[in-house]
Amino acid sequence: MQDSITYCPAMIRILVSSCLMGQKVRYNGTAKLEGHPLLMQWQDEGRLIPHCPELAAGFQIPRPPAEITNTRSGSDVLSGKARILEKTGNDVTDLYHIAAFSALEAAQSNNCRYALMTDGSPSCGVRFLYDGSFSGRKHDGNGITTALLEKHGIRVFGDTEIEQLNDLLLITEKQTI
Numbered sequence: 001m002q003d004s005i006t007y008c009p010a011m012i013r014i015l016v017s018s019c020l021m022g023q024k025v026r027y028n029g030t031a032k033l034e035g036h037p038l039l040m041q042w043q044d045e046g047r048l049i050p051h052c053p054e055l056a057a058g059f060q061i062p063r064p065p066a067e068i069t070n071t072r073s074g075s076d077v078l079s080g081k082a083r084i085l086e087k088t089g090n091d092v093t094d095l096y097h098i099a100a101f102s103a104l105e106a107a108q109s110n111n112c113r114y115a116l117m118t119d120g121s122p123s124c125g126v127r128f129l130y131d132g133s134f135s136g137r138k139h140d141g142n143g144i145t146t147a148l149l150e151k152h153g154i155r156v157f158g159d160t161e162i163e164q165l166n167d168l169l170l171i172t173e174k175q176t177i
C-alpha cells in the first residue's frame with residue numbers, strides 16, 4: 001500500500017512497513033505502531049514511502065499467520081531452501097516472493113536508500129523471526145523482503161532501531177550538504 005505524496009528529489013527516502021504508520025494491514029487486522037515522533041517528522045518531511053508487501057501481493061486482511069519453515073530465514077526462501085507456510089498448512093511461498101519484489105520495486109522507483117521494517121514478520125522481519133512451529137519461539141533472522149532489499153543494497157532497520165536510523169540519516173545528510 002503506497003500513499004500518493006509529492007517528494008523532493010534530493011531527500012533521502014525511506015521505505016517503511018505500512019503497519020508502522022498505523023495502517024491496520026497485519027494478518028490480524030491490527031497496526032504495529034502508531035504515532036512515533038520520528039516517523040511523524042519524517043512523514044511531514046515527505047521522506048517516507050509506506051508499503052505493505054503482503055497486501056501488494058494480494059493477501060487479504062485478515063489472513064492466517066505465516067512463518068518461514070524450519071528455523072530458516074528470508075535468504076533461504078529466496079534461494080529455494082525454505083518455504084513459507086500459513087498456520088493452516090497452505091504454502092504461500094510464491095506469493096511471498098511477489099511481495100518481496102513489490103517492495104524492491106517500490107524502494108527502487110522511489111530511490112529509497114534505507115528501509116524501516118516490522119520485526120518478526122516473514123516478509124519484513126529484520127532481527128528476528130518465528131521458527132516455523134507457530135509456538136511463539138523466535139530465532140535470529142530476517143524476512144524475505146528484507147533479504148531481497150539488502151541484496152540490492154538497501155540498508156534495512158527494524159522497528160526497534162528508529163533512533164539508529166535517525167542517527168545515520170543525520171550523518172548521511174550532513175555529508176551530502
Ligand code: SF4
Nearest residue numbers: 017018019026052124
Ligand atoms: S509486517 Fe510488512 S507485510 Fe506484514 S503487515 Fe506490516 S507491512 Fe505488511
